[in-house]
Amino acid sequence: MVAEHPRPEAHPGIEPKKTWRRQVDMAIRSSLPCLFVLLSSFVLSAPFGLPGEAELLFGVGFGTVFFWSAHRPASMPAWAVFLIGLIADLLSFGPPGTILLAFLVAHxxxxxxxxxxxxxxxxxxxxxLALLALILSLFQWFMACIGALRLMSPAPSLFQAALTIGIYPTLSALFVWAHRAVVNPERT
Known part of the structure; x- marks a missing residue:
């Protein structure tokens, strides 16, 4: 039997000089997932009149937080998830605190x-992810029912869960590419 050994580095211990440009570049690359969620939250909260904008805001944010928290936690720290959830919650008109809680639970x-x-x-x-999205969407529905003091239709929450589940494979493919090509500052 032949034992597999990892391929040694071409020049072990040699790294590029840590200039301020390289440090800024590494900071921007590692913060791209958070910036993506913030940008998508701002775009999807604009009144474009697209059907399902609010549900898509939840789905994109939830999928992004879930993926990056699992695959590169340094790019999605808990304090950033809190701020992203707070901003997304303020931009949406749903029950207060539910998007923030959902993002923190996903993280x-x-x-x-x-x-x-x-x-x-x-x-x-x-x-x-599907089970988590369904549970948290139904939690949002439950909180909306409490806020309205009446039983509301769960259809929008189920649509939100379905949209979150359906958009995740596309987001995941995009994020796998971004992880390999852009976000990983140690590879460059």
């Missing part, structure tokens, strides 16, 4: 299970 679950999520195949990770 906590993905960050806690990141080693398990990296070992399982995509379909099982997608199933975990």
């Amino acid at each position: 906590g679950v993905a960050h806690t299970w990141r080693y398990g999520l990296s070992r399982i195949n995509f379909l099982l990770a997608w199933s975990a």
Whole structure:
């Protein structure tokens, strides 16, 4: 049997000089996931009149937080998730605090299970996201019912969960490419 050894680095211990430009470049690259969520939240909260804008805001933010918390937690720290959730919550007109709570729960679950999520195949990770999105969308519906003091239709919450589940494979493919090409500052 032949033992596999990792390929040694071409020049071990040699790194580029840490200039201020390189440090700024590394900071921008590592903050791109957070900037993506903020930009998408601002765009999707604008009154364009697109059907499902509010649900898409939740879906894009939730999928982004889930992916980056599982695959590169340094790019999605808990304090940034809190700020992103707070801004997304202020931009949406849903029950106050529910998007913030959903983003924090997604971050906590993905960050806690990141080693398990990296070992399982995509379909099982997608199933975990689907279950989490369904539970948190129904929680938003429940909070909206409490706020309105009447039983409301759960159809918008189920649509939000379905949209979140349906958009995740596309987001995941985009983020895998971004992780390999752009966001990982140590590779350059």
